[in-house]
Amino acid sequence: MKSANSPSLSPNHVCPACGLLCDDLPMDGVNGLTDTRRCQKSQRFFALALASQDNSPSLAGKKCDLNTALQAAATILRDSQQPLFAGLGTEVQGMRAALRLAEKCHATLDHMHSEATLRNTLAMQNSGWQTTTLSEVKNRADLILAIGTDIVSSHPRFFEKLVWNKDSLFNKGTPSVIYLAVDEADTQAGISPDGTKPTVLRADKTALPAIMNTLHALCNPAYAKSNKTASVAGLSMAALSALLEKIQAAQYAVVVWSASELAYPHAELTVQSITQLIAKLNMQTRVTGLSLNSGDGDSSVQQTNTWLSGYPSRNRFVRGQAIYDTKQFSSAEQLKSCDALLWVSTFNPHPPPSYQGPIIAIGHAHMPFEHPPAVFIPVSVPAVDDGGTLFRMDSSIALPLRKLRDSRLPRFADVIGQIEALI
Ligand code: SF4
Structure with missing residues (x-):
C-alpha cells in the first residue's frame, strides 16, 4: 500500500539511490519512478520509501511522541562520556547538524561505508x-x-x-x-x-x-x-x-x-x-x-566532514579540536568502548550494528532491529519526504534534492538540532 500525499509528476527529480544522481527520470509522489524499466535500483529505492509504515517514534519498542523520544535521546547523550555517531547515512545539511552535535558531545564520527x-x-x-x-x-x-x-x-x-x-x-x-x-x-x-x-x-x-x-x-x-x-x-x-x-x-x-x-x-x-x-x-x-562511491550519502558526508573539521569521518572533537584516527575511530573499535551509539540511516533501512549499550536510531521508517533500540526516531527520506543536498560520486557537483510528497516525518537535521538544544 502506498502513501498518496500530493502526487505530482516530477520530470527532473534527482534520484539519490546511487552516486550518479540521475535527474532525467519521471517520478511521482505515489509510485516513485514511473518508468520502472529504466532503473530497478531506483525503483526499489522509491518503492520502499513510499510504502506506508508506522512512523511513530518509540522507546525500547513502545510508541511515544516525538518530544518524549527527543528528551530520551538527549538524556542518553548528556550522560554519555564517549558516544559513537555511526552509520551517518545522510546528506549535507544532515551531516552539518550531526557535526555540531558531535562537537557538543565529544562524539566519534564514522560513516557506514568508510572502510571502503x-x-x-x-x-x-x-x-x-x-x-x-x-x-x-x-x-x-x-x-x-x-x-x-x-x-x-x-x-x-x-x-x-x-x-x-x-x-x-x-x-x-x-x-x-x-x-x-x-x-x-x-x-x-x-x-x-x-x-x-x-x-x-x-x-x-x-x-x-x-x-x-x-x-x-x-x-x-x-x-x-x-x-x-x-x-x-x-x-x-x-x-x-x-x-x-x-x-x-x-x-x-x-x-x-x-x-x-x-x-x-x-x-x-x-x-x-x-x-x-x-x-x-x-x-x-x-x-x-x-x-x-558506495552510497548512503558517503561522498556528501565525507565532503562536509572535511570542510568543517579538516578530516573525513573517523574523527572526533576534543576541546573544540578535531582529531582523526583511521583505526582507533572505526566503528568496529569504538563499539568495544563507547557508552552510547547514535545510528543514522536515512536513505536506506540499514539496521544498527550489534551493541549492548543504549542505541539511539534515527532514520528510515522501515529500519529493522534485532532488539528494539532505546530510542527510535523515524525521519524523512531525502528526495522523497524532504529536500536536501547531495554530492555526486565525482564530488564535483552538488545537486538539490526535492521532496516528492508531503510527509509528517521530521527532518533528520531538525531532529538533531532539537536534541542538541536539549543537551
Ligand atoms: S539508481 Fe543510480 S543509475 Fe539508477 S536512476 Fe538512480 S541515480 Fe540513476
Missing part, C-alpha cells in the same frame, strides 16, 4: 591521484577500463548515460570497454549499441595486486622484452600487454574501480597501484581515474 572510502583516502593521502568527472567521461572517454567491478551492479545507468550517450561535446565515437579482474560479473552492459562486445579479462579480484604489479612492470620495455613468465593469475602476458597497448592508443582512457568491491586486506595498496599506473600512462597519453 578509506582505501581511496589512504592512496590519495599517500601519493595523490588524477581523477575525472562524469561530464568528462561523457564528453571525452574513448576507452573504459573497469577494474574489479561490472559498474552497473552499483551504478546501473553508467553505460546508458555516460558511455553509449550520443550527445558528447567532442564527437568522441563509441568507446571501447575492457573489464579486468571480474569474476561472476555481468558484462552485458559493456556491449555497445552496435553489438561490439567488451574485452573481458577474467580473474579473481584478490589477484589484483599481482596483476597491477605486472602491468606496472610491463610498462618498462626492458622487462617486457626479457620477461619469461607466461601468465599471472590466469591472465597471459600477451593479454596484459595488449591491454596496455589499447590504453596507450586511446585518446582519453578512464579507469574505473569500486573501493567497496576491493574487500580484502590492504586493498588501499591496490588502489594506489591503479592510481600510480594512471600517472605513469599519463606520460604518453591521457588516462584518468574514476572511483565509484
